[in-house]
Amino acid sequence: MNKIEHIGIAVKSLSASNELFSKLFGEPHYKIEDVESEGVKTSFFKVGENKIELLEATKEDSPIAKFIDKKGEGIHHIAFDVSDIESEIERLKKEGFIVLNEIPKKGADNKLVAFLHPKSTNGVLIELCQEIKE
Ligand code: ZN
Numbered sequence: 001m002n003k004i005e006h007i008g009i010a011v012k013s014l015s016a017s018n019e020l021f022s023k024l025f026g027e028p029h030y031k032i033e034d035v036e037s038e039g040v041k042t043s044f045f046k047v048g049e050n051k052i053e054l055l056e057a058t059k060e061d062s063p064i065a066k067f068i069d070k071k072g073e074g075i076h077h078i079a080f081d082v083s084d085i086e087s088e089i090e091r092l093k094k095e096g097f098i099v100l101n102e103i104p105k106k107g108a109d110n111k112l113v114a115f116l117h118p119k120s121t122n123g124v125l126i127e128l129c130q131e132i133k134e
Contacts, residue, residue, distance in 0.1 A: 001080040001081065001082055001088070001128075002083060003081050004050065004078060004079070005051065005079040005080055005111075006044070006052060006053045006079045007050075007052055007075060007078055008054075008055055008078070008079060009053070009054050009055065009073070009074065009076060010055050010056075010064050010073055010074060010075075010076040011054050011056055012056070012073055013056065014042075017054050018032075018043050018054065025045055025052075027045070028045075029043040029044055029045050030045070030046055031043065031044050033108045033109065034058070035108050036058075038062065038063065038107075039057060039059035039061065039062030039065070040056065040057060040058060040062055040064050040108075041055075041058050042054060042055050042056075042108045042109075044109060064076065076125060077126065078127070079113075079126075079128070079129050080129070081129060081131075082128050082130050083130065084130065085128055085129070085130035086104065088128055089102060089114055092116065092128075097116050098117035098119060099114060099115070099117075100114070101114050101115060102114070107127075107129060110131065110132050111129040111132060112129065112130045112132055113127055113129045115128075116128070
């Protein structure tokens with residue numbers, strides 16, 4: 001793994017939280033993206049070299065809605081940048097981690113993504129992401 005790519009925070013209202021985090025960082029988000037397949041709307045902030053992703057559910061059965069129901073708003077996942085997501089998935093499976101989607105899917109911010117089940121990572125949802133090169 002190369003570095004932390006971003007930290008994902010589940011929020012109830014993207015517009016209210018965009019305002020809040022803009023105040024916190026002193027700068028507005030640089031993009032908003034609908035990831036329809038995941039039932040989620042995201043916004044991204046840059047903080048120096050780092051990124052923060054806010055996630056709002058757009059459907060009742062979206063994983064973000066379920067997360068907020070169970071745990072409330074807060075840190076939802078940590079995403080790590082990888083160079084080759086497929087070989088990383090293979091490596092982690094061999095190490096005994098539970099990969100939620102073994103076939104990487106298209107996530108926000110022009111990335112291929114895969115998630116590791118928090119059961120296998122001390123309760124932390126881990127996202128792997130690889131830049132899509134075109
Ligand atoms: Zn993410």
